[in-house]
Amino acid sequence: MDETQYYNTTMMFKVEYLWILMMAASLALEANGGATKYTAMYVFGDSLTDAGNNKYFIDSLAKADYLPYGMDFSGGPTGRICNGKILVDFIAEMVGLPLLPSYADVIAKGESILFGVNYASAGAGILSDTGYRFGRIIPFEEQINNLRETVDQLIGQLHGNEVSKYLENALVFVDIGANDYLNNYFQAEYYPSSHLYNLEQFADLLINLYRKHILEIQGLGLRKFLILEASPIGCGHLRSHNLKCNATLNHVVEMFNTRLKSVVHDLRSNYPGYAFTYAPSSKLFQSLFDNAEAYGFKVKDKACCGGSAGSNGTKPMCFRNTVPCPNRNEYLFWDSAHPTEAANRILAALLHNTTSF
Ligand SMILES: *[C@@H]1O[C@H](CO)[C@@H](O)[C@H](O)[C@H]1NC(C)=O
Ligand SMILES: *[C@@H]1O[C@H](CO)[C@@H](O)[C@H](O)[C@H]1NC(C)=O
Ligand SMILES: *[C@@H]1O[C@H](CO)[C@@H](O)[C@H](O)[C@H]1NC(C)=O
Numbered sequence: 548m549d550e551t552q553y554y555n556t557t558m559m560f561k562v563e564y565l566w567i568l569m570m571a572a573s574l575a576l577e578a579n580g581g582a583t584k585y586t587a588m589y590v591f592g593d594s595l596t597d598a599g600n601n602k603y604f605i606d607s608l609a610k611a612d613y614l615p616y617g618m619d620f621s622g623g624p625t626g627r628i629c630n631g632k633i634l635v636d637f638i639a640e641m642v643g644l645p646l647l648p649s650y651a652d653v654i655a656k657g658e659s660i661l662f663g664v665n666y667a668s669a670g671a672g673i674l675s676d677t678g679y680r681f682g683r684i685i686p687f688e689e690q691i692n693n694l695r696e697t698v699d700q701l702i703g704q705l706h707g708n709e710v711s712k713y714l715e716n717a718l719v720f721v722d723i724g725a726n727d728y729l730n731n732y733f734q735a736e737y738y739p740s741s742h743l744y745n746l747e748q749f750a751d752l753l754i755n756l757y758r759k760h761i762l763e764i765q766g767l768g769l770r771k772f773l774i775l776e777a778s779p780i781g782c783g784h785l786r787s788h789n790l791k792c793n794a795t796l797n798h799v800v801e802m803f804n805t806r807l808k809s810v811v812h813d814l815r816s817n818y819p820g821y822a823f824t825y826a827p828s829s830k831l832f833q834s835l836f837d838n839a840e841a842y843g844f845k846v847k848d849k850a851c852c853g854g855s856a857g858s859n860g861t862k863p864m865c866f867r868n869t870v871p872c873p874n875r876n877e878y879l880f881w882d883s884a885h886p887t888e889a890a891n892r893i894l895a896a897l898l899h900n901t902t903s904f
Contacts, residue, residue, distance in 0.1 A: 585642050585718040587663035588635075589697075589769065591690045592722040593678075594669035594885060595778060596635050599626025599649035600685055601669050609670035609681035613867045615852055619875065619888055625649075628669060628864075630851070630871065630881050631888030634828075635665065635720055637895030638773075642718065642904060650693045663717060664697050666690035672726035673753050673760070680730065680737060687723055687756075691763050698767050714768035718904070721761070722828070724777030724803055727753055728796075746799055754806040761814065771822040773904055774811050776804040776829035782836055797833070804829055824902050831897040835890065836879065842893050844879045851878040851887060 590596055594609060602612035602625075610626060611617070617624030619631035626649065627633050636646050639662075647665045648658035668685035670678030675686040685693070701710050732749055735741045740749060761772065781796030811825040839847040851872040852865030865871065865882040872878055876889040886894065898904075 585644065585716060585771070586713050587661070587717040588639055588642070588644055588647060588720060589663050589694055589717060589764075590635050590647060590665040590667055590720045591687060591694075591764075592635075592667035592720070592775075593671045593726050594628045595725075596633060596665070596667035596720075596722050597626060597628060597649070597669040598633065598635070598647065598665045598667065600651045600665070600667060601683075602626040603651050603655060604683040607670075607682040607684065608864075609668075609678065609684060611669070611864065615865060615869060615871045618871070628882070628885045629888055629891065630875050632891060633888075634722075634886075634891045634895055634898075635667075637892055638720065638898070638904070639663075641895065641899055650690075650697075653697075660697055660700060664694070666693045667722075670726060670730060671723065672731060673724055673756050674727050674731060674740075676738070677727045677731040680734075687760055691760055694764065694767060711768050715770045717769060717771065719764055719769050719772045720775070721772065722775040722778070724753060724757070724807070725780050725800065728777075728799060728803075729780050746802060750802045750806055753803060754810055757807065758810050758814075761810075765818070765821070770820070771824075772811075772814075773824050773826055773902070774807065775826045776800075776807065779829045779833055782832065797829075800829060824904065826898055826902050828894065828898060831901065832886075832894060835893055835897065839879050843877070844890070845874075845877040846872075847879040849878070850880040850883045851875050852882050 590598075599612070601607045601610040604610065611628045612624050612626050614624055615630065617627060617630070620627060620629075627636075632646075639646055644662045647663045648660070649665045649667075652658045653660055653664055666685065668690065670681040670684040671686050671690070672678055673687050675688055677686065678684050698710070698714070701713065705713070727749075731738045732740045732746075744752060761774070764772075777800050779797045780800050781793035781798075808825050811823050814821070814823040835842060836847060850865070852869050871881075875881070875887055878887050879890045881887040
């Protein structure tokens with residue numbers, strides 16, 4: 548078999564396989580009333596969700612392609628900013644999908660797009676200049692452009708009607724917004740936003756853009772959305788020097804989340820037949836933090852790895868080859884800004900119990 552034949556056979560196999568998959572998914576959807584199964588998942592977000600998109604950016608400070616990141620992940624470091632699985636991995640498992648490839652791995656290594664793609668990028672925000680001090684990252688708008696490319700790829704492989712059915716039954720997961728505060732508004736030395744807007748105006752600005760982006764994703768044929776609250780930046784982030792929850796900062800994110808919630812409600816009433824779900828992830832994390840002991844966590848005020856992040860916010864990460872804590876399941880925070888796999892597992896269960904997706 549020469550290369551072209553091999554390629555054609557592979558493509559045919561893929562198309563055939565995708566078709567079978569879609570049939571199976573439709574049957575499953577019919578069987579359980581459409582409540583739990585999705586054909587695929589498309590993921591947008593920041594460092595809590597990035598599964599490796601930043602790792603090909605040579606100069607990026609917001610990447611985790613080295614040990615001890617990934618030390619508890621089969622296959623080692625992938626770019627996930629965690630010792631093991633991140634929240635979206637557990638959610639994929641819960642809805643019966645495999646772990647999703649990151650968009651960069653689809654491009655670089657030709658990984659399969661059949662079950663969806665993860666476009667999230669550490670450091671990214673809703674505004675395009677958010678996080679620029681980390682080096683190259685992928686803002687929300689560019690993440691959506693990447694989805695557009697995936698959809699074109701699907702259209703190249705399938706009939707139009709099949710593609711639209713496939714997309715209609717896919718889940719869109721969005722978790723973004725915290726960096727617009729941490730790595731934009733609250734860095735007045737580097738960003739103009741706090742000079743231009745008060746907190747109310749800034750939240751309005753973010754929310755209007757957010758809504759516009761959700762509608763762009765919808766315009767590509769997606770119908771089911773799981774929209775997460777922006778994460779509680781006051782908890783365990785670089786702004787607080789010890790990992791306490793800073794109520795002032797959390798209140799700021801709440802201004803954003805309150806607006807997000809009403810946007811999701813509006814979308815729901817404006818688009819019957821679509822599913823827009825608001826996931827109170829910030830409140831759930833706060834409750835996990837408050838009741839950490841009850842969930843088996845012994846340490847919540849210190850990161851398992853590092854914990855002495857640069858106070859200027861350029862590198863809230865665990866450094867290469869740092870020896871982390873041995874009892875990782877007892878820590879809520881892996882590094883100074885990101886939960887451990889153990890915490891992500893519980894958060895996913897809490898989310899599932901609250902929203903049932
Ligand atoms: C909370 O964060 C704000 C803004 O960075 C800061 O001014 C304040 O001192 C912090 N409060 C605590 C208790 O750390
Ligand atoms: C910010 O932190 C980085 C990493 O810790 C350090 O290299 C840099 O010099 C710091 N910059 C300032 C202005 O403190
Ligand atoms: C989720 O709900 C199930 C069933 O009610 C319960 O057993 C489980 O403990 C809940 N998970 C969490 C993390 O609260």
